[in-house]
Amino acid sequence: MRWLPTFLSASLLAATGALAAKKSTEERFKEFHAKSLSSTPVKLADSSYRSLTATPRDYTVAVLLTALDARFGCQLCREFQPEWDLLSRSWIKGDKPGASRLVFGTLDFTDGRDTFMSLGLQTAPVLLFFPPTTGPHAASSPEPIRFDFANGPQSAEQVHEWLARHMPNRPHPAVKRPINWLKWISTFVITSGSLTFAYVAWPYVLPVIQNRNVWAAISLISILLFTSGHMFNHIRKVPYVAGDGRGGISYFAAGFQNQYGMETQVVAAMYGVLSFATISLAVKVPRIADPKVQGVAVLAWGGILFVMYSFLLSVFRVKNGGYPFSLPPFM
């Protein structure tokens, strides 16, 4: 009797297979293609997903498994969704007769919990590409090919290129981005507005532009920004501050090659104070006519310089553990 369960399950499998294959592959493609002509990508649920991706199939399927609901907090899904919609729309629009035999589908986690389970997916989004199993473009393996979202959100063009690579000898309708009217109009309005403003305000702006103090301030601020690692923040997109693991805030990142946004601002401020103290000592103090005021100013600026430099050195020792030098207050 040991063969009975095997037989049963086998027949069951055959039955479900027959159920899915009830409609021929041609019929299924027609059905889904018609659907996608009205709205693409086709919104799938568990059952329609199974029917769409059942073997044998002589068409290609690209399914995005995603989790758009706010509950899941999938930032990447939400960022990619418009790109995906754009890609499928421009593809279907460029290929209305369905010559490329490609169906786009989207399966949201809320509609396709079982599919996510059966595929053992832990993350979203996942883009699966099902090659045809029969027909002229049949692939050797019915297994879907998975697109990698490892490098963050992808653009429609990048995914298009990936699809095109897997579908040689078939038409690849290009991605057509709709004209962003709002952007054009707003650019036009802003440009003309600012030109008008510049024309009207020119006599008032001119003295500001020609003012040496303004330029000195701009130069110094940009130098301070650049030398305190602002470009690093910009390129690496570092966090502004981070927790220290005990509920507090850690202002200075551990490690020499690492920094936080706020840390660079603190450093820029320190450099600024030090520079300003130097400038005051060099330029302002010798111009004070009153001896007493001058004496106090020298002491004050000299003291600020000393304490601030000492603090800077102590901060640097946090970053670079082996640094041996320090000045008194912050030893």
Next chain:
Amino acid sequence: MSANSVQVLANAGKGESTRTLLRVIILLLIAGAAIASRLFSVIRFESIIHEFDPWFNFRATRYLVAHGFYKFWDWFDDRTWHPLGRVTGGTLYPGLMVTSGAIYHALRALTIPVDIRNICVLLAPAFSGLTAYAAYLLTNEMTPSPSAGLLAAAFMGIAPGYISRSVAGSYDNEAIAIFLLVFTFYLWIKALKQGSMLWGALCALFYGYMVASWGGYAFITCLLPLHAFVLICMGRYSTRLYVSYTTWYALGTLASMQIPFVGFLPVKTSEHMPALGIFGFLQLLAFLDYVRSAIPSRQYQTFLWLFASGTFGLGLLVLVVATSAGVIAPWSGRFYSLWDTGYAKIHIPIIASVSEHQPTAWPAFFFDLNMLIWLFPAGVYLCFQQLADEHVFIVVYALFGSYFAGVMVRLMLTLTPVVCVAAAIAISNVLDTYLDARSPNPEDHQVDDVSDGTAKKAAKSGLKSTSKPVVGVYSTVSKSIVATAMTAYLLLFVLHCTWVTSNAYSSPSVVLASRLPDGSQHIIDDYREAYQWLRQNTREDAKIMSWWDYGYQIGGMADRPTLVDNNTWNNTHIATVGKAMSSREEVSYPIMRQHEVDYVLVVFGGLLGYSGDDINKFLWMVRIAEGIWPDEVKEREFFTPRGEYKVDADATETMKNSLMYKMSYYNYQSLFPPGQAQDRVRGVRLPDVGPTLNVLDEAFTSENWIIRIYKVKDLDNLGRDHASAAAFERGHKKKKANKKRVARLLRVD
């Protein structure tokens, strides 16, 4: 008696000739200090060429000295980039090699017998002395203060930002390029100040030398036009500017086009376009200037408008047409990576993989410049006081340089000179004020204060802080406090520089040093051990495959042909090596056969905890290979499902089967008692059963396992595939699976 001698001493410093003598002595001392501080590595290790690129420069120099200049110019190197070869003479900057070749022959002519290697090792320190002098000259153009130049020279001599690329043995293009950079700037300022064609021509000459020496010449090519442009915008167009700029541009461009590697780039690529554009703009301005003197002013206004709009439209049209027709090259990838290294990471992994192309975090600035970094803005501010043409240059250079230094670590080098100059201006300003022995009389200035109103108005165009007249410092206590503090900071700066140089920048990276428990130094010399092994035990034309980092070293030290090296001119070839390293043995073997590889070299730091090894660089190999074969190599597959990069038992199958993993960990577990095998870099325990290698034989492993060399097996004598042949040799039974084997096909080549 004693008063008399003090008088003599005080007068001694006042004579012009005495001052000159003192200055010469001080400059010589600074040059001595600059050279001495760069000799740590020679004293600690030996007179050896460092790192990677210098080994190629050294090899090229030897070729130049041995074969002469013309042969060097036409050099086709068939021992790199096998089987492609490299037109070396036309793809390098020859300035460095020619300089050391000239020194070598000059010393020979003076009958001083000297080894070319020692010239190469000591070239960078020698030029750093000259750089200090150039900084002195440049600073003297900026300020009347005699001490600023000397301070700038001292800063330039010992600032770690410059030392990092110019220690003894660091025989790289930057060794002479920074001197040329600073000296070209000095000549430019000189030419601009005097409107002199002679100085302009000299500037062009040194610019040509700079182009011949370093790719960073583009920095000058962009900075000088920018300076000219800012001057024009400030309404400071003058015939001085016209003469100096046009002389520099015309002669300098011609000079730069003599270098085969540069060729026609100066008239084609976008990096050079600003210089060309400003050149044309200056011609227009000069023309307008002439017209204005010739026709009445009413007509001149109309003429100006028509002329300006016509020229602008025409220029734009030409630019658009030329770019779309492909006459002007699109902005090159390296250029984009300057604006945004994120661009490079997506599009050009080979650029992003170089650590020098990463953005700079703030500790790096402080590490390389110490207190100069906060004196720098102060110095720039002081330049705004007078804001003559040369001060504008400092301001423009400061902004431009600090932006690029922030984007790319390597460009800290081009920022350092202006930091030194500006900081010297700032600190000399403070010292001049507080070291002045004369004190003003308070009564004189009380009166002045009231009648100050007129003076204030006169100084309206200047800075707000300088609107009052200079009084001076009254109290000796104030003077001594500030002077002492400044001296302390300067001393701290010297200590910092020495410490940084000694600890961070003096390691040859070919030879590693470690400390034994008793504190004595232990030298780890695996690299040279392995390269020596290659030199002595392999055929002279045995091809070595390794990651490109080691290409120059293998060429220089082992003198064996390599597949790829640090020149990185052919991304596909590098990706081929990356694919061979990151694929399964069955995939890699045909690749290696096709490229006639005899030996494969990997760097493995697991035993010693040496973190710069190939497993840590492995992801870049994967990424670069994926860029060319996205379907065969996938970065994702080297990460565990949880997104971790692992090498222990949890490593993915793709990782465990990759050639690089197998070569790194082959037999590694046999060093340890069972279950104890440990990778000290990644800090993980390795599985008991190590990987098996079928297509390679272990040929050599260095003392500390840093370098491992494998021999590529020949085809099997019996025509089996390597896996079954190796299995047979290990004594395994023939598996039944062999029955299924497809009938052997006749190989048709």
